[in-house]
Amino acid sequence: MLALFTKNRRRSAVGQWRSADSQFSRLECSQNRLSICNKCSAKPALDNANGYLQIRAMRKHVTTDTPFENDIGYSRAVVCDGWVFVSGTTGYDYSTMIMPERIEDQCRNALQTIEISLKDAGACLDDVVRVRYIVPDPNEWSKCWPITAKAFEAARPAATMISAALQNSEMKIEIEATARISNIGINENRQTL
Numbered sequence: 001m002l003a004l005f006t007k008n009r010r011r012s013a014v015g016q017w018r019s020a021d022s023q024f025s026r027l028e029c030s031q032n033r034l035s036i037c038n039k040c041s042a043k044p045a046l047d048n049a050n051g052y053l054q055i056r057a058m059r060k061h062v063t064t065d066t067p068f069e070n071d072i073g074y075s076r077a078v079v080c081d082g083w084v085f086v087s088g089t090t091g092y093d094y095s096t097m098i099m100p101e102r103i104e105d106q107c108r109n110a111l112q113t114i115e116i117s118l119k120d121a122g123a124c125l126d127d128v129v130r131v132r133y134i135v136p137d138p139n140e141w142s143k144c145w146p147i148t149a150k151a152f153e154a155a156r157p158a159a160t161m162i163s164a165a166l167q168n169s170e171m172k173i174e175i176e177a178t179a180r181i182s183n184i185g186i187n188e189n190r191q192t193l
Contacts, residue, residue: 062120064113066094077117084121084179088134089113090171103135103172107144110175111151123179126154130178138163140172 062077062084063069069076077086091106092099094113100106111125118124131152135141141161152159157177166174 060121062117064094064117066092066097076113077121079121079181082181084118084123084127084177084181086114086117086177086179088132088174088176089117090166090174099168099170102143103140104143104147106172107147107175110173111147114175114177115151118177118179121179121181123181125151127179127182128152128155128157128177129180131157131159132176133159133161134164134166134174134176135161136163136165136172144173 058080060079061075062079064076066076068074074087076089077084079085089110090099091103091109092113093109100109115125118127131148133141133144133148135144138161141163148159166172
């Protein structure tokens with residue numbers, strides 16, 4: 001991700017320097033010096049050729065070393081600027097590469113894979129702020145409610161359930177999550193499955 005800040009440094013209404021695209025990291029002005037916002041670990045660099053200030057966000061990829069990640073070309077999760085974006089996760093038991101038949105078992109497996117990925121990224125289920133459930137048969141979705149309610153009991157994330165076909169007919173649920181890494185130390189008593 002690359003943010004470009006103009007040389008003339010226009011100030012926004014809230015007093016922060018912004019890129020042309022506000023989705024990128026922000027810089028703050030302090031005593032005629034540009035410093036990185038405390039949420040961003042990137043370092044600025046002035047590009048003398050075109051007068052733009054460039055920020056490259058720090059990125060970490062989390063993998064579960066499944067064949068899908070290599071074959072399709074994605075990461076299980078990507079950590080960027082304090083956010084963790086977990087890819088859609090199905091219910092395979094990745095130790096055996098077996099897909100259980102029941103949607104409840106697939107849901108548990110998917111949430112366990114997400115939990116492990118979040119832990120590898122420095123977060124946990126309690127840090128999840130957004131979750132999307134994709135279910136081919138909406139009539140089966142209610143069977144997962146007790147499982148998802150327990151997993152996200154503390155986080156209470158924004159959520160959406162979408163009914164759509166998945167890659168293979170054996171897949172009955174896919175779960176995608178977004179988490180914000182907490183600024184405080186990790187609490188060892190956080191909810192686990």
